[in-house]
Amino acid sequence: xxxxDFTLACPIPIAQYPTVTLAHGGGGRLMHxxxxxxxxxxxxxxxxxxxxxxxxxxxxxxxLAFTTDSYVVHxxxxxxxxxxxxxxxxTVNDLAMCGARPLFLSLGLILEEGLPMETLWRVVQSIQxxxxxxxxxxxxxxxxxxxxxxxxxxxxxxxxxGVIEYNGVIDPKQVQPGDSIILSGDIGRHGIxxxxxxxxxxxxxxxxxxxxxxxxxxxxxxxxxxGVRCLRDCTRGGLASALVEIASVSGQHVHIDEAxxxxxxxVRGACEIxxxxxxxxxNEGRFIAFVDSCDTxxxxxxxxxxxxxxxxxxxxxxxxxxxxxxxxxxxxxxxRIIDMLSGEQLPRIC
Amino acid sequence: xxxxDFTLACPIPIAQYPTVTLAHGGGGRLMHxxxxxxxxxxxxxxxxxxxxxxxxxxxxxxxLAFTTDSYVVHxxxxxxxxxxxxxxxxTVNDLAMCGARPLFLSLGLILEEGLPMETLWRVVQSIQxxxxxxxxxxxxxxxxxxxxxxxxxxxxxxxxxGVIEYNGVIDPKQVQPGDSIILSGDIGRHGIxxxxxxxxxxxxxxxxxxxxxxxxxxxxxxxxxxGVRCLRDCTRGGLASALVEIASVSGQHVHIDEAxxxxxxxVRGACEIxxxxxxxxxNEGRFIAFVDSCDTxxxxxxxxxxxxxxxxxxxxxxxxxxxxxxxxxxxxxxxRIIDMLSGEQLPRIC
Numbered sequence: 205x206x207x208x209d210f211t212l213a214c215p216i217p218i219a220q221y222p223t224v225t226l227a228h229g230g231g232g233r234l235m236h237x238x239x240x241x242x243x244x245x246x247x248x249x250x251x252x253x254x255x256x257x258x259x260x261x262x263x264x265x266x267x268l269a270f271t272t273d274s275y276v277v278h279x280x281x282x283x284x285x286x287x288x289x290x291x292x293x294x295t296v297n298d299l300a301m302c303g304a305r306p307l308f309l310s311l312g313l314i315l316e317e318g319l320p321m322e323t324l325w326r327v328v329q330s331i332q333x334x335x336x337x338x339x340x341x342x343x344x345x346x347x348x349x350x351x352x353x354x355x356x357x358x359x360x361x362x363x364x365x366g367v368i369e370y371n372g373v374i375d376p377k378q379v380q381p382g383d384s385i386i387l388s389g390d391i392g393r394h395g396i397x398x399x400x401x402x403x404x405x406x407x408x409x410x411x412x413x414x415x416x417x418x419x420x421x422x423x424x425x426x427x428x429x430x431g432v433r434c435l436r437d438c439t440r441g442g443l444a445s446a447l448v449e450i451a452s453v454s455g456q457h458v459h460i461d462e463a464x465x466x467x468x469x470x471v472r473g474a475c476e477i478x479x480x481x482x483x484x485x486x487n488e489g490r491f492i493a494f495v496d497s498c499d500t501x502x503x504x505x506x507x508x509x510x511x512x513x514x515x516x517x518x519x520x521x522x523x524x525x526x527x528x529x530x531x532x533x534x535x536x537x538x539x540r541i542i543d544m545l546s547g548e549q550l551p552r553i554c
Numbered sequence: 555x556x557x558x559d560f561t562l563a564c565p566i567p568i569a570q571y572p573t574v575t576l577a578h579g580g581g582g583r584l585m586h587x588x589x590x591x592x593x594x595x596x597x598x599x600x601x602x603x604x605x606x607x608x609x610x611x612x613x614x615x616x617x618l619a620f621t622t623d624s625y626v627v628h629x630x631x632x633x634x635x636x637x638x639x640x641x642x643x644x645t646v647n648d649l650a651m652c653g654a655r656p657l658f659l660s661l662g663l664i665l666e667e668g669l670p671m672e673t674l675w676r677v678v679q680s681i682q683x684x685x686x687x688x689x690x691x692x693x694x695x696x697x698x699x700x701x702x703x704x705x706x707x708x709x710x711x712x713x714x715x716g717v718i719e720y721n722g723v724i725d726p727k728q729v730q731p732g733d734s735i736i737l738s739g740d741i742g743r744h745g746i747x748x749x750x751x752x753x754x755x756x757x758x759x760x761x762x763x764x765x766x767x768x769x770x771x772x773x774x775x776x777x778x779x780x781g782v783r784c785l786r787d788c789t790r791g792g793l794a795s796a797l798v799e800i801a802s803v804s805g806q807h808v809h810i811d812e813a814x815x816x817x818x819x820x821v822r823g824a825c826e827i828x829x830x831x832x833x834x835x836x837n838e839g840r841f842i843a844f845v846d847s848c849d850t851x852x853x854x855x856x857x858x859x860x861x862x863x864x865x866x867x868x869x870x871x872x873x874x875x876x877x878x879x880x881x882x883x884x885x886x887x888x889x890r891i892i893d894m895l896s897g898e899q900l901p902r903i904c
Contacts, residue, residue: 208639208683214675224669229699242675243695246682251658251693259658259693263717264616270715272660273696289558308601308609310622312711314664319574325564325592332596333558343601343609345593346623346711349579350902354706361662361696363713365620367613552700 215241225548231441231486232545255453256375257301257436260368269304271295272363278552280327280357282401284393284412287360288330290488290554293417294439295364296338300419301435301491303374303426304366306338311345311362316355327358338417340364370426376453378433381524384500385458386493388421388513389414390466391443395485395550396474405477409470416489421510430503431496438490440554444483444542446492447530458530460520460542483532484545486553494522565591575898581790581836582895605803606725607651607786610718619654621645622713628902630677630707632751634743634762637710638680640838640904643767644789645714646688650769651785651841653724653776654716656688661695661712666705677708688767690714720776726803728783731874734850735808736843738771738863739764740816741793745835745900746824755827759820766839771860780853781846788840790904791895794833796842797880798894808880810870810892833882834895836903847871 216238227234244252251259258271275291285293292309299306311331315324335342372378397413399405418437425432434454436446443465451458467475467482475482489512495503500518507516520532530542566588577584594602601609608621625641642659649656661681665674685692722728747763749755768787775782784804786796793815801808817825817832825832839862845853850868857866870882880892 208636208676208680210676210679212679214672216671216675218671221671223671224665224667224674224699226667226699226701229665229697235697238697239695242678243697246678247661247685247692247695249691249693251691252695259660261658261693263618263657263715264614266614266616268613268715270658270660270713271694272662272711272713274662274664274698274711276664276698276700286558307613308611308620310609310620310713311597312622312624312662312713314624314626314709314711315574315579317574317576321566321568321571321573322564324574325566326558326560328592328596329560329562330558335597341599341601342597343599343611344621345589345597345602347579347585347588347593348624348626348709348902348904349574349576350626350706350709351576353703356700356704359664359698359700359709361622361624361711361713363620363622363660363662363711365613365618365715552698 226551227548230548231445236544257298260302267368269299269302269366269368271298272361273298274359274361275554276359276552277554278356279401282413283397283410285415286330287358288327289334289415291360291362292331292334292338293415293488295362296340297418297437299364299366300422301437303370304368305423306340306364306366306419308343308365309340309362311342313347314355314359315349316357317349317352319357374432374435376434376450379450379454379456379494379522380433381456381522382497383433383494383522384497384518385460385520386495386503386516387465387519388491388507389515390468391438391487391490392467392471392475392482392485394488395553396471398553399478399550407470407474411470411474414487414489416512418491418512421507421513424506425503428506430499433494435491435493438487438492440486441545442484442486445544448542448544451530452528455526455528457523457525457527458520459523460532462532462534464517464519466515466517480549484549486550576901577898580898581795586894607648610652617718619649619652619716619718621648622711623648624709624711625904626709626902627904628706629751632763633747633760635765636680637708638677639684639765641710641712642681642684642688643765643838645712646690647768647787649714649716650772651787653720654718655773656690656714656716656769658693658715659690659712661692663697664705664709665699666707667699667702669707724782724785726784726800729800729804729806729844729872730783731806731872732847733783733844733872734847734868735810735870736845736853736866737815737869738841738857739865740818741788741837741840742817742821742825742832742835744838745903746821748903749828749900757820757824761820761824764837764839766862768839768841768862771857771863774856775853778856780849783844785841785843788837788842790836792834792836794892795894798892801880802878805876805878807873807875807877808870809873810882812882812884814867814869816865816867830899834899
């Protein structure tokens with residue numbers, strides 16, 4: 205074999221970032237730098253350049269979506285879900301965000317030596333349950349075991365293949381001035397559920413993760429012919445990061461109204477105690493849809509038929525400023541710019 | 555969401571196997587038990603039941619293969635390759651073993667906090683090099699960072715999608731009495747290269763991994779109309795495990811001739827020093843092809859045109875015993891049964 209040419213200088217300034225930090229996996233600015241400065245130019249190809257939740261391509265007559273995510277959440281089990289359900293729903297949801305009907309998942313397990321066999325069995329049962337709930341099949345897999353102290357129980361990777369039956373194009377670049385921005389429900393529950401479990405915090409009410417498959421409501425929107433421009437689930441980095449990514453890639457100005465964004469009282473209280481901004485807290489069952497404003501009411505009505513998006517609301521719109529920024533009108537009426545986090549809010553949340 | 559029913563008893567006897575051990579990831583009997591007793595029944599579906607290197611399905615007019623592997627090899631760089639090249643070639647080869655032309659790969663990185671940025675850059679360059687060499691595109695990806703001490707530098711998962719243009723069926727169940735068994739070259743180099751690097755051993759000559767993409771020679775066989783029944787790369791568990799898997803799934807009796815199996819002298823010497831049997835040592839650029847015996851010479855001639863399979867040889871044949879076993883005629887003329895390893899020969903070899 206020919207050998208690799210290692211003479212190219214590292215595109216990330218080593219003096220400033222000599223090592224990988226937790227923030228490089230946090231969904232904020234450092235992770236985006238790593239992707240945009242190192243991964244994307246090195247691995248350059250048109251599909252990767254789509255900057256979508258997955259790659260969309262045609263094979264024969266079929267239009268397919270293909271996506272992957274690894275799951276390193278700690279702890280493995282938490283109120284409302286587990287790493288197994290997240291690994292299935294997360295990839296199902298990334299396919300749905302491409303407008304695809306999720307069909308087939310791969311499953312890569314990295315187990316730590318010493319993991320109780322019972323725990324592995326619980327993880328496998330959670331995966332099976334989530335696959336059944338989502339209507340997907342786990343069709344291929346791989347198992348690796350690493351030495352004790354070189355893992356953390358279980359890490360899971362899933363990749364997914366789905367078929368796109370919708371004729372339109374769902375892409376940040378389709379976003380247009382005037383588009384409505386719909387959020388599928390209240391935010392912040394997943395991140396708070398994990399933090400509470402991790403830190404042994406007890407809140408007045410139980411806060412459970414919102415982890416759930418989202419393909420049902422998304423496919424309903426598409427089948428009904430709603431003018432969907434772009435979809436994004438609000439996972440790592442929360443609602444704020446999803447909005448910033450879409451504004452940045454589309455070059456459009458996104459404006460939202462803080463008062464319209466649903467946050468449960470107990471989640472808001474927990475965020476205050478923990479010093480977190482709910483806009484940046486991870487969700488596993490929430491998404492935003494940018495839709496043609498003519499279709500706003502119809503989209504809301506369709507989403508509200510599904511339990512998982514029963515509380516869908518209009519939270520803002522795309523203005524004609526075309527500056528790639530996100531602004532939010534606060535509850536007291538002031539406008540502020542919403543940016544990506546530069547650091548790390550919650551490590552290993554997904 | 556509905557919740558998971560955790561009342562089912564663990565299908566692996568907990569008293570005997572209370573925890574996951576390194577051998578559960580070693581490609582031998584314990585790993586196969588985990589797959590056949592826990593994963594396969596729980597995640598049951600027809601595609602998973604194919605027991606192939608990947609899943610094969612039709613979407614629209616296209617016949618596709620889909621596969622995944624995680625890579626946890628230690629050390630990250632070794633003579634002849636690195637984790638980055640393995641992560642690409644390994645998945646490319648699994649697709650090739652399904653008879654597919656590899657097209658698109660996903661890339662999931664699990665990075666350990668504190669990984670030198672330069673090391674990550676070398677890994678990314680290796681991945682890019684391997685993708686270019688193999689003619690595939692990395693079209694979607696994900697990056698996670700885990701706390702220091704909860705990983706080991708870099709773990710990589712790749713999944714791959716390929717298209718099957720061949721009209722026949724490549725599957726262990728296609729294997730028939732009289733079929734020829736062809737091995738694409740000498741065995742044992744990858745495992746020994748890793749062990750030498752890991753243990754700081756110096757041998758008389760440099761032993762480099764055979765890591766390489768195998769789609770070229772495989773697609774040549776298929777395009778030439780060679781009667782290929784089944785293909786398998788000889789990775790974890792080596793040549794022996796690949797043969798045992800195929801014999802077991804097909805129910806056919808596989809017989810090979812030890813004297814015909816090429817092992818380099820330096821590799822044989824290293825195996826003796828390390829107490830390893832080359833039949834069980836992992837390779838990353840070798841495969842076996844079960845072909846219609848009428849096509850043996852043509853298959854060998856086609857394979858020998860490619861540098862990666864220039865030393866392809868006939869090592870045995872399928873007899874009519876139909877007992878699902880593998881036997882080997884040793885160099886001194888005795889026949890012995892070849893079985894899967896029950897323990898762990900070389901941990902974290904891939």
